[in-house]
Each structure stands twice: as C-alpha cells, then as structure tokens.
Amino acid sequence: MADVLGGAFELMRRALSAIQIAALGIQRLIIVAVLLLAPSACGGSSPTGSPSPTSPSPTPVPSPSPSPTPSPEPFPAGTVLTIVSGETNRPVGGATVIVVDRSYTTNAGGEIMLTQSVGTGSFVDIVASGYFNRQTLLRSANERQFNLWPQTSTSGLTEQLTQELVYTAPGNSPGGVGLPLGGAPLSRIDPAITRLAVVAPTLTLVSSGVTAIAVASGRLTAATGGQVMYQPDLLGGDGRIEIVVDPSSLPSGSSASANATYNSLGYIIGGRVTLRDGACLTSICDIRVPRSNGVTIVRTLVHEMGHLLGFNHTVSNSVMNGGCSTPGCTVNLDSRIEDFNAAEKLLVKLMLERRVGNRFPDNDRNSI
Numbered sequence: 001m002a003d004v005l006g007g008a009f010e011l012m013r014r015a016l017s018a019i020q021i022a023a024l025g026i027q028r029l030i031i032v033a034v035l036l037l038a039p040s041a042c043g044g045s046s047p048t049g050s051p052s053p054t055s056p057s058p059t060p061v062p063s064p065s066p067s068p069t070p071s072p073e074p075f076p077a078g079t080v081l082t083i084v085s086g087e088t089n090r091p092v093g094g095a096t097v098i099v100v101d102r103s104y105t106t107n108a109g110g111e112i113m114l115t116q117s118v119g120t121g122s123f124v125d126i127v128a129s130g131y132f133n134r135q136t137l138l139r140s141a142n143e144r145q146f147n148l149w150p151q152t153s154t155s156g157l158t159e160q161l162t163q164e165l166v167y168t169a170p171g172n173s174p175g176g177v178g179l180p181l182g183g184a185p186l187s188r189i190d191p192a193i194t195r196l197a198v199v200a201p202t203l204t205l206v207s208s209g210v211t212a213i214a215v216a217s218g219r220l221t222a223a224t225g226g227q228v229m230y231q232p233d234l235l236g237g238d239g240r241i242e243i244v245v246d247p248s249s250l251p252s253g254s255s256a257s258a259n260a261t262y263n264s265l266g267y268i269i270g271g272r273v274t275l276r277d278g279a280c281l282t283s284i285c286d287i288r289v290p291r292s293n294g295v296t297i298v299r300t301l302v303h304e305m306g307h308l309l310g311f312n313h314t315v316s317n318s319v320m321n322g323g324c325s326t327p328g329c330t331v332n333l334d335s336r337i338e339d340f341n342a343a344e345k346l347l348v349k350l351m352l353e354r355r356v357g358n359r360f361p362d363n364d365r366n367s368i
Helices: 002-037 159-166 207-223 297-307 342-351
Strands: 080-085 096-099 102-105 111-113 123-127 134-137 145-148 195-199 229-232 239-245 256-262 268-275
Touching: 080 096, 102 111, 123 145, 134 145, 159 342, 195 207, 207 229, 207 297, 207 342, 256 297, 268 297
Parallel strands: 080 145, 195 229, 195 239, 239 268
Antiparallel strands: 080 111, 096 102, 096 123, 123 134, 256 268
C-alpha cells in the first residue's frame, strides 16, 4: 500500500512540474508577443532607454521667417512722380504738383519726390504754363508718370479745337447730348482694342469701293499712330465698323452718319457708318471726284470714322468740319481735305492717353 501511495505522489509531483514549465513557456510567449506587437515610435528610444542606433535623429523644425512689414501706403515717402508733355513726351520742369496737401515743384527732369506716404486714390493737381491744369488721382504704383495736355501747339491745336472735337458730344455719345461746347465727357476707343475690322457686309463692293475703304482705313490707322489698326475685311478683330447704305435711317439733308457702339464701361468698341447712297462703293467712280454731296467718298468715310474715334465736328477747315450746317461755321468746306491734320492727330494721341469720361479741361477723377 505504501508503495502504491508513494508512486501516486510521484506522478502528481511530475504533473505539477510539467504544468509549471508549460505556464512559464506561455508567459514568455506572451511577453514576446507583446514586444512584437508594440508600435514603433519614429525617432523614439529602445526599451532600455538607450538611443537606438537605427533610429533617425529628429528633423529640426526651422523657425518661421519674419514676414516683411508691408508699406502702410502704396506710395511711400521717396516715391518719384514724373510729369511730361503729352505732345512731345519730354519732361516738364517747373510744374507745380500738389499731392494731397503738399506742394512740390518738378526739377529739370520733370520729377518730384514724395515726402510723405500717401494712399491709392489720393488727389493730384498739376499746374504748368502752357498746359491745361490736370486733376487726377494716384491709382496704381505702376502709374507714376503723368502727361499734360497742351493748350496750344505749333501743330495748330487751340483750346477751342480741343473743346469742339473732344469735349462736345458726337452722335450718340453717352452723357453728352445737348451739352454746350466743352461740356461733354471725353469719348474714346477701348484701350484693349488694337485691331478694328472695317466691313461692308450688305454691299457688293466694286473696285473703287474697295480702294476707298482701304484708303480711309489707312488714314485712321495713321491718326492713331498705329495703336489701332483699321483693317478692311478683317475676319475677327477686337472690334468692328460696318459701312451700310440706308437712306431711310438718315435725317433729312444728311448724306451720312456715324453711330458708335460702346461697352459697359463707356468705351467705343466699333460702330456703324451709314451712307445715303452707294455711289463709288457699289458703282465705279473716280474716288478723287466729289460725289453729289460735294465731297469725295474717302473724305466722307474718314469724317464718319473720325466720329468713331470720339471726335465731334469743328468749325475749322478740316476733315472733321461738318459743313456749314455746323453752328458757328464760317469757313467754306474744302472737299479736297481727306485726312486728319496735325492738330487732329495730336488730339487723337492725347485722347488715347486719357480715360473715358475725362472732363474739360483735364479732370479724370471720376473716370473709371
């Protein structure tokens, strides 16, 4: 019996030892599993706290660069403004320039240097002998040169001619109908337009008509100094001038008219020239010979397209003379004049350097 009991106890001891060994193995497996499943930290430490030889060093985060201190005004003190002649583009020395509340005098190079910072929209007044007083604004840091409009010129320009042609409403010019001499805002071609198509879509042109339109288009191109190219039969273009024959749309006694087309900002983008008949356009003629209205077809086209530049009539003897039906006309119309004279070309140059809505004598503060 004792032997039997001793054997049983031995078997139980061995079983407990096996269980302990198995439990220890399971414990070790659990520890290994936990270590394997633990997430690794970029740039972290080893379990013992010693640096890991394979862990990269943390990338240093650079300190942000200090932002430049913005100028409190777009025209800081030290900004140079330049005043030049609108006719010659030469500097105007000795001009008085008032910016906000400070007065300056231009040097021989036509320059002044601001002594205070000023903002966009600040008033600028410029007074110089021989030029219209200019009233304008500081609009952009890119616009630091200001040109002046001459009152008179060796080209034949006079104050009256400026008022007649530029500041009296032509045709259907917006905001100018019924205003007195010099009372209308300046009207001009959109600065975005560089090519104008000159077409006669409803007419079957003969050779004299093709020639007349080409000659007139060339005169307009030259008047703008090439800034706007008038191109007959151009497909596309930035704008369009149509030449039509429609006597029913003309007032009694009128042989032709021009009606400009305007964009939403008030700039001219083209228009229509209406003729009473198609003589020389649809029937062969000598374009140098006056038609039944007493003037040549080229003069008629140049005159009417001159209105689409923004010109009104003048009483002077020029291509923009509207005949002696014009109030105050005392000069006999010379039908041989078929081109813009030097004074009219100068006015075109000056107009193309102004914003639409400029007011006589030279104020664009309310212009776009």
